[in-house]
Amino acid sequence: MSNSVAGLAGRLELVSGDITRLQIDAIVNAANAQLAGGGGVDGAIHAAAGPAVLEECRRIVAAQGICPAGNAVITGAGRLPARHIIHAVGPIWHGGGVHEAEQLAGAYRSSLQLATEHGVKSIAFPNISTGVYHYPKQAAANIAIATVCDYLLTHAVPGHVVFCCHDAENIALYRERLAALGT
Numbered sequence: 396m397s398n399s400v401a402g403l404a405g406r407l408e409l410v411s412g413d414i415t416r417l418q419i420d421a422i423v424n425a426a427n428a429q430l431a432g433g434g435g436v437d438g439a440i441h442a443a444a445g446p447a448v449l450e451e452c453r454r455i456v457a458a459q460g461i462c463p464a465g466n467a468v469i470t471g472a473g474r475l476p477a478r479h480i481i482h483a484v485g486p487i488w489h490g491g492g493v494h495e496a497e498q499l500a501g502a503y504r505s506s507l508q509l510a511t512e513h514g515v516k517s518i519a520f521p522n523i524s525t526g527v528y529h530y531p532k533q534a535a536a537n538i539a540i541a542t543v544c545d546y547l548l549t550h551a552v553p554g555h556v557v558f559c560c561h562d563a564e565n566i567a568l569y570r571e572r573l574a575a576l577g578t
C-alpha cells in the first residue's frame with residue numbers, strides 16, 4: 396500500500412440510504428444558492444430537521460447574501476441526530492464548459508474546511524448535484540472522491556467521511572471506486 400493510500404485507511408465509508416437517519420457529527424445538504432430548501436435531499440433534510448434550520452439559513456442569507464456554487468455554510472441540525480448541517484451549493488450542469496467541475500470540487504472542499512473549523516469528527520456527504528442539477532454521476536463521483544481524499548491526506552479532522560448514496564447508480568459507482576482505492 397502506498398503512503399498516500401495508507402493515510403486514508405479506515406477513514407472512508409460508503410453507506411446507502413437516507414442521510415437524515417445517520418448518527419454522525421455533521422451531514423452535508425445539497426442546497427441551492429438561496430439556502431431556501433427545495434426537493435430531493437434538501438427537502439428531506441429540512442423536513443426532518445424542522446423549521447429552526449430553515450430560519451437559520453434565512454438569517455445567514457439576510458446577513459451575507461446568497462451562497463454561490465462551490466461554497467458552503469454551517470448551521471445547527473434541529474431535530475436531526477447530527478450536530479451540524481453543512482449546506483453546500485453544487486453547480487447546475489450546463490454541459491461542463493462553465494466551471495462545473497471546479498464548483499463541484501469547491502462544494503466538497505468548502506464543506507470539509509467548515510468541518511475542520513468546527514471540530515467535526517465525522518461527516519456524511521450526499522451525491523451533490525447528481526439529482527435535479529443533472530451533473531453526470533460518474534464524473535461527479537470521481538470529483539467527490541478525489542477531492543475528499545486530497546483533503547484527508549493533509550487534515551486529521553474530520554477523521555471519518557461517509558459517502559451516503561441514495562440511488563442504485565451512485566451506490567454502484569462509489570462501491571467500485573472505493574474498492575479500487577483499497578481504503
Ligand code: ADP
Nearest residue numbers: 413414425435436439522524525526527528561
Ligand atoms: P442536486 O440539486 O444537488 O442535484 P438532489 O437532492 O436533487 O440535489 O440530488 C442529489 C442526490 O441526493 C441524488 O443523487 C439523490 O439520489 C440523493 N438523495 C435524495 N434524497 C436523499 C436522502 N434522503 N438521503 C441521501 N441522498 C438523497
